[in-house]
Amino acid sequence: MTAPGAFDEALKSEPPLLVHGGKQDFLEPAVKGTTEVLEGIQRVAANSVKRVIFTSSFAAVGAFGREDETRRVYTEQDWNPVELDQIAEDDKRLAYLASKKFAEQAAWDFQKKGVNWDLVSLNPPMVYGPLVHRVSNSADFNENMYALTRTQGLARAHLLAMDVAEAGDNRFIICAGTVTSQQIADIFRLNVLGAEVKTPKGMPGAKTLDADAYTADTAKAEKVEKVWGLKWTDMRDTFKDLGKQLLEIEAAEGQ
Incomplete structure (x- = not known):
């Protein structure tokens, strides 16, 4: 899913296109998989795609104990504060949470480049x-x-x-x-x-x-x-x- 052109054939199909993420995919696959879908849109469907609906997660929003969360009320303006250098090699839980944050941020950064489609991110909890x-x-x-x-x-x-x-x-x-x-x-x-x-x-x-x-x-x-x-x-x-x-x-x- 991180290879250039991995999604091109699927993107030629009729909308809506559904993209399913793998449970074991963390960090690099999550981010590159996201950007490759978006780059694929620009290569083969830039004029036909009007909106991208991104299935993100509350994992991209909450701090999950990394900050004081006492009575905190999270909004769509919040982002998980985790940074790449804070993730231990064997900390799969934190890697999963971080993958949601960085994948969604990659989508928003890509959308800011100037494309013909808008972006909607849905961030459900459990x-x-x-x-x-x-x-x-x-x-x-x-x-x-x-x-x-x-x-x-x-x-x-x-x-x-x-x-x-x-x-x-x-x-x-x-x-x-x-x-x-x-x-x-x-x-x-x-x-x-x-x-x-x-x-x-x-x-x-x-x-x-x-x-x-x-x-x-x-x-x-x-x-x-x-x-x-x-x-x-x-x-x-x-x-x-x-x-x-x-x-x-x-x-x-x-x-």
Whole structure:
């Protein structure tokens, strides 16, 4: 994906073009993969592409413990403060977070060169919902965080971003709210048959989100909801569907 011309043939296809990132791609592949797509546009589709919708991440926004985040409210103006020389060779987590920042910055820098298309960056936090990719082992799941986006909601945001003129040249933290492990456990125990005996009870109904936790400014997300027409899936349905799938994966592991 970093080779010159790697995306040229795909870019000749009818819009929209969907580009999927690999899980193991960090730093150089992330940045060069991004710029190669954009350079490919300029080579073979400069006159036909009107907008590039970039799937970024809240990883490009938050500090993730590298700065004081006490009650901090992140906005689209914020960038992850990590620098290249701060990343240890074996620190894959930080390399992943940094790759999101530098890939998105590379896209914005490229767009400033003077092109015929505008750029929209969507920066979701943790994305929850039934998995599309195959997972054969529950150990392969990501660790969670408490800011929430539903898979279907994020997909719809991409589609809507294609047609909303004022979205151009903007970043959007696509966030439906917050969720805690206790809330997820409560939903599993009450709504997913078979999960009640496998899910820790904790303190049902308790508000366990740290009062000093950072949050994301949802003003733009609310605008996406009201002006663009994006409708979020109910949180209970999100985790109900996910819980059912988790039980299916667990059952398959035991076969």
